[in-house]
Amino acid sequence: MVSIEHKDVESLIGTGCNFSYVPLAGLSGGILVLWRSNLANFSMIESSSQFIIGDLDILNKGKWRIATIYGSKDVYNRRLLCNGLEPHITNDCIMVIGGDFNCLLDKEDKKGGRRFSFSFGPKEMKYFMTSNDIYELGFSGHRLTWSNNKKGSDQIMERLDRMMVNSISVNYNQQMVVKHLPRIVSDHCPILLNTLKSSSKVKKSIKFEDVWASYPASYAVVEKA
Known part of the structure; x- marks a missing residue:
């Protein structure tokens, strides 16, 4: 994905779409964002x-802030992801952050291979979510979204792909439902966000994990709240 033109997009999914993208870095990476021109308009704020x-202006739904993620496997490079997102996190409108974070958050997010360790990577990602008032959406479908496509004892499966939202989205008058779709040609499951009409507002829950107390900066977050 060195460069993309409209004809390339049309050959993949047909006419009527517009797009923004980040090209490949070497032989890996690359992000492509597509939207239907007759249903929405996307204005890119920043990319890396x-x-x-x-900001995605959606017909009959208003403005949503959308972040599409392809996180680095390296914990130190992934800090650049969090640092880049933080200035743009807002509660002025619905915000959705979704994609491949390349980060495990829990031992239940891994099957096979080396045992999960609650190291700097998971700790920093959870602290990023807490300090920025970001919540992970629940999902239906298979929990583990990535596979190394091997069999037997060599198989490794992990949950690398997620959807997160800001606090205003939790009280949105439509229920947000995430589906993990079957893997077909990729080693990742596609993840789909649907909005359904809800008769009652979703109650906001308060969660706390003991590990947050090991970060002195967390005291300032609690005090501010």
Whole structure:
């Protein structure tokens, strides 16, 4: 994905779409964002090798801030992802952050291979979510979204792909439902976000994990809240 033109997009999914993209870095990476021109308009705010973020004006739904993620496997490079997103996180409108974070958050997010360790990577990602008032959406479908496509004892499966939202989205008058679709040609499951009419508002829950107390900066977050 060195460069993309409209004819390339049309050959993949047909006419009527517009797009923004980040090209490949070497032989890996690359992000492509597509939207139906007759249903929405996307204005990119910032991009990097790990994300594209912008405002999506959706017909009959207003403005949503959307961040599409392809996180680095390296924990130190992934800090650039969090640092790049933070200035653009808002509660002025619905915000959705979704994609391949390349980060495990829990031992239940891994099957096979080396045992999960709650190391700097998971700790920093959870702290990023807490300090920025970001919540992970529930999902239906298979929990583990990535596979190394091997069999037997060599198989490794992990949950690398997620959808997260800001606090205003939690009280949105439509229920947000994430589906993990079957893997077909990729080693990742596609993840689909649907909005359904809800008769009652979703109650916001408060969660706390003991590990947050090991970060002195967390005290300031709690005090501010």
